[in-house]
Amino acid sequence: MALEDGAAIRARTYGNQAGARILMSHGNGFAVDAYYPYWRQFLPDFELVIFDFRNHGQNTPANPPNHTYEQLTRDLERVFQTTQTELGAKPTIGIFHSMSARTAMKHAIEVGWRWSGLILFDPPDVPPPGHPNYAAMEVFENKLTEFARNRRRAFVSIDELTQEYLASRATRNWVEGEHELMARSVLRKNPSGDGFVLVCDPENEAGIYAAAVTLNLWPKAREFGGPVKLIGADPNAKGAPATAPANRALAIEGGYDYDIVEGGGHLLQIEHPAECYRLSMEFMTKHNLL
Template structure:
């Protein structure tokens, strides 16, 4: 496995309930800031194939959501979407206070994308632009996609509760990713990065950084979040980038396509991808994201033609 990428600087941000989240500053500090984090049960360093190529042209502040990755365990009391939304505001404020105010986009995936949208709609807009990769958007009851999404979340609850959570080595976790049906489409480097990123060293070996029961509570919480807002309520430019809605089993892609069409979001999807699209086709995901950042109202990049090295071959 390749070694983790060393940050330029780290900073411990304190959340509203006292939990701590580690911010890692990478990249070009003279450029606009991207704040990037992970989905449920994963860790941001596992998305490195997506965000590492951005470091020449952006300052990247990478952080794990609470109870994930490099953060200390924070317990279950604050492990819910309301506190996650508050955390989004807290990490933005902490980065701004520590490293100064500048043009900043939030780049979120899955669970964190739902948290960022909840924060924007219910707590206030703070970004210059917001990019949401395949949030598990559950439509209102009665919608044709409600029951398929409900079934999907229940399957994930069962998976999380029954997944192995103790390992003798990082290679044991990597073997599960290589053998898994969903993770077999990840780039090989991403499989390695994620296997390292989701584990915490213990005296006996390794354990999942995010306790499997905490992971399961978020899948259940998705069904009661009631978050299907019009894009106009977000308060600023939002890009919704989904998994391929035509892929077999691609219910999250279909749900996000419906959210985009019905509620007025700037929506695209990346063909041939599942829910972990950023580590399946990272170049294509970057291309869609960069195109949006260029045309958003505050233009986080001056000219997309200057970033050809980040685009698809």
């Protein structure tokens, strides 16, 4: 589908067209195909529409990239409205992780409520300056920004990136087969030579991390136009990311329906797909969204 600046997003539809519709996307620098261990569980009962945000996954990188939260928010509105037009108007559940969860929050608060329900997995919520969790989140996002700016972008083969994921402590809890799936999902053939390059340029990834601390988005659950579920990383786990206590604070202060995935890190859906599915279904059942 065409976006307002000439970029395009490729959305894919799977599952049971007679079921409730789910619209789903991914985190910064990743791709929605890599979340298959989680979203495959919905296929028998739901109409599932998955898409990668601009400059990610199956999309051709945009030129200029316009890779900002402001643009991603407008892109989400375009994806939602186009889906309603082309597939037929239908109540839709939004399920989003990290960057896309933050985008969905911004979209719902600033553009409008479009959902029958919204499930947010570990969004990188940064509280206002002076909040007890602000400094930790600022450090967290700054470290990710620096990492992204300096990350390797070219690989001889998909297996080369797969092996990097397998050797990393940060990705050791991914389910079996996920390391290769992620590598296949975030790489594309190098258009100017042999091998592969990251679909999401490191500069674009870094820009999103850097922008996280400037969004000024710490809403109460009542500010949304419908039911919202917040599912976070485990703040009590060893080496828990700063997002875990930040989301716990947001949930307490904002009155959210909130759960953690015990032992879960930031990439919950590909570490604990069955538990994430269970929590998602529990929320949808509670609000009669099935």
